[in-house]
Amino acid sequence: MPVVDLEPCSDFTDWQPVARHLLTDGIPPEQVSWCTGPAQDLFAVDDEVRSPGYLPEQRRATPLKVSRRFVDLARFAASHSDPARFDLLYRLLWRISHGERELLANSLDPMVHRANQWAKEVGRDRHKMRAFVRFREVSLRDVSTPANPEQTAFIAWFEPEHFILNLNAEFFCRRFHNMDWSIVSPYQSLHWQQQQLYVGAGSDPSQVPQQDALEDYWRCYYAHIFNPARLKVQAMCREMPKKYWHNLPEAPLIPQLIKTADQRTRTMLAAPTHAQGKLPENTRFRREAWLAREDSGESDNR
Amino acid sequence: MELIQKLAILADAAKYDASCASSGTISRDAKASSTGIGSTSGGMGICHSYAPDGRCISLLKILLTNLCIYDCLYCVNRHSSNVQRARFTTSEVVDLTLGFYRRNYIEGLFLSSGVIRDPDYTMEQLVEVARSLREDHAFGGYIHLKTIPDADPRLHALAGRYADRLSINIEMPTNQGLERFAPEKNHRAIQHSMARLKDHIDESREDRQQARKQLPHKSKPTLRVKRRPPRQERFAPAGQSTQMIVGADDSNDAIILHNSHRLYRQFGMRRVYYSAFSPIPDASSALPLQSPPLVREHRLYQADWLLRFYRFDVNELVDDTRQPMLDLDIDPKLAWALRHRDWFPIDVNRASREQLLRVPGLGPRNVQRILSTRRFRRLRLADLKAMRLSLKKIKPFVSAADYHPGRETDNATLRAQLTENDTPQLALF
Structure with missing residues (x-):
């Protein structure tokens, strides 16, 4: 019974050669024991993902080519943190290669559903990493x-x-x-x-460095770009979950911005913010004069 | 004035501009040069942060200066305003953009400006920032430049060489509104400029397609082998967009949506943005005392989406006489469905894509999922639930292998049942 040892943080590049090897040798998923990390045996078959269609006697020729769709799915799902991922992916691979070629199009199959779920979570995490x-x-x-x-x-x-x-x-x-x-x-x-x-x-x-020369500028920008007359905190938290906040330099500003938003709006409406002198009247735009200048052929070379 | 103080003033001045996505441009990366920085992708941009107003922060969105010789009534930076004024030099903007970009704070720059001295001078300054980023620093990130309609067309043409997207604000839904609220702006000049931009954009796209056809390989461009036509042929690859202020004048939603439809069709707009009129300090008496309900802007965006992605017609959503305003309580798609009960229930196992797209609660992705999954077996209600659809929303309008809504579809109280309960936004802290 083959035992496969993988690091807890292994991903597709570690799993793929092993899976290919096992598949070529025709070793069914039930006989493989996937170990990720020390002293963890994940061989126990989970009832809800047992494949109903598999019969041990059937041994087809295993093609080494697998669909692009499976590779794309596995590439993402294999990066998930769930230790059961390698076992499930191999089961999917086995089923696809043994009579269920269109399996991945059936999103209601429990295994496919779970793999899709993992891939989706990994995709989202990957996107958030690029952002944050x-x-x-x-x-x-x-x-x-x-x-x-x-x-x-x-x-x-x-x-x-x-x-x-x-x-x-x-x-x-x-x-x-x-x-x-x-x-x-x-x-x-x-x-x-x-x-x-x-x-x-x-x-x-x-x-890692604890400070940066531009971080104050970034915080300044963040604080000033939002419109305090429009609070939508739920929408913000949905896209920028709190679990990322402790590593975002702008996040410490958020509680204060929310608290003062209402006050700021009311102050803004009540009175001008600064008692600056108004711009001189003769600097106002005069459209006819501007168009006339162009028509008279005056050069714009500067 | 300290740089950080300028940043505070000029970011504040830019916050009413809604059109700040970083999506839809061509693919680029920094491998092409030995000193350059930045990449873009052909698809969605990346939102690097989110502000408490729920809006995504993807770009450094600032004004070059908030000095202005125009006096548009709705604008916080108008000539007669008391606001504190500031002005960046072009190199300050360039350096800030690069500094933020290197730290992965932003996808690029969104640069607008008040009009100083005259439209040509201002446009020159804007173009100079973009030019410097592209040519002096080999910047490959996203650039969106606001365009001033009255500036020299040659400056517009130049802007398109450096920017990914250009935009001119239509500002008001009607020409009369523009005359009243923005007396220095001219609706003809705006539309001429939009038309000219469209011509440049179309011409450049055609040139690229021609050049691609003449390439030796037929293969799809991959990340490694990029065959691109020379730089000068690309004009604003992410197209043009525009913005309309909602609720400053008395235009109803029918006028607004017909206008949007025309803008999409006539000028090939990528996006029309709707900016709810927001109260500004020291406001003119011609402006309403209150902003329109925020949800009105939300409904307009939903309607806009229906027009672009769900193949709805403007007349299906609003009507000049009987229904000039979108429903505030329910989304436009549901409103349409309630008005057309004879379409429903739709059988999820037999209906076409068009029909499925009309079901409230079903978006294009789930419609696709339904279409591909039903090849394997007939779908039951539990299957729809497994797709994470809101059963409460779709049940009155669909039938499945084990379910039929019966008289539920024609229930007179259906609307009341489906109206969202808008609980007030509670602060989290």
Whole structure:
């Protein structure tokens, strides 16, 4: 009975070669024991995901080519934090290769439903990571490279829900191709230095810079861009869940902004905010004069 | 004045501009240059943060200056206003944009401005910011430039070379409204400019399609192998958008939606934004004392969505004489369904896509799910529930393998039952 040992944070790239190997050897899912992490045996078959159609005697030729749709689904679902994912994905793979070719189109099948759910959660987490990673700039006084003459690097701390760093590596590499950056999470870290990607161990928040020169500007911008006459806190929390707040530099402003919104609106309506002098009347736009200037052929060269 | 103080004033001045998405442009990345930064994708932009008004923050949305020689009554920055004034230099805007972008705070820049000195000068400054970002810093992120209708058309043409999206505000739903509330603006100039932008955009798109046809490979562009026509052929790849202020004048929803429909059709607008008139300090007496209910703006967006994605016609949603205003209590799709009970119940196992799209509570994605899943078996009510649909909403309008609403569809009290209970927004703190 094959026992497969995978790290808790393994994803598709670790699972795929194993699954392919097992499939080629014709080993059915019931006989595989997937272990993620120390002393955890997840062999126990979960009743609600038992495949009803599988008969042990049937041994078809296992094609090594699998549909794009399955690969895309597995690539995401395999990054989920649920330890049962490798077992389920292999069961799906087995079923698809043994007579249920269109299985994934049946979204009501319990296994498909769960895999889709995982993929959806991973997709959402991945998107939120692209949105909420916040870099801080550090200067690297003694390190100067041709690609990085200013000697700075950008470091971010992020806490994803699932093991998604690898799924976002290419995005950050493309966007920040010409700057050195690192994203550090509890389970893994990515480092981009001189157009090379390095994958490192996880760490803790004390290892990243605690300040940044522009963060005050960002907070200032955040505080001033919203309209206090329109509060929609529920909508905000739905898209920017509180679980991310402790790593967002603008989040500490939110309680105060909400509390003062009503007051600010009323003050704004009651009186002018600043007693500045009005602009001189002769600077007002005179459209006819403006059009006449153009018509008279006066040059606009400056 | 300190830079951070300018930022406070000029971000504040920009908050009434609703059109700040970062989506719909072509794909770019920084690999093309050795010093550049930034990427975009062809699909949705990314919302890097959310403000307590529920709006997404995707771009650095600022005014270059809030000085202005126009005196539009509804605008907080109008010439006769008492507001504190400030002005960025073009390089300050460039540096802020790059600094924020590197830290992954934003997808790009949304730059507007009050009109200073004259329309041409202002437009030149706006274009200069975009030019500097693209040419001096190889910036590949998103740029949205507001466009001033009275400026020289050559400046408009230049703006499109650097920006992803351009927009000109139509401001008021009617020409008379514009004359009354924005006396320095001219509706003909606005529409001429929109038409000109449309021509540039269409021409550039056609050129790109032609160039792509002449490529040696037939393959779909992938991330690695990108065959792109030379830069100067791309004019505002994310198209143009516009904004209308709702509730400052007495235009009803029928006028507004007919106007939107015309804007989409005539100028190829990507988006029309509806900005509920918001109270401003030191307001003119010509303005209403109160803003329209926020939910009116929400309903207009819902109606707008129905027009664009659900194949509704404007006349199905509003009517000049009998129903000029959208229902505030229920969404426009449900309102339509209640007016057309003879369409229902719709059989989820037999109906066409068009018919399914008419069911309140069914969006395009779930319609697709229904269409593909029903190949395997007949759908029951429990299956619809498993798709996370709101059964309460759809039950009166559909039938499934094990369910029929019976007389529920024609129930006179149905509307009351389905009206959302709007509980007031309670603060969380």
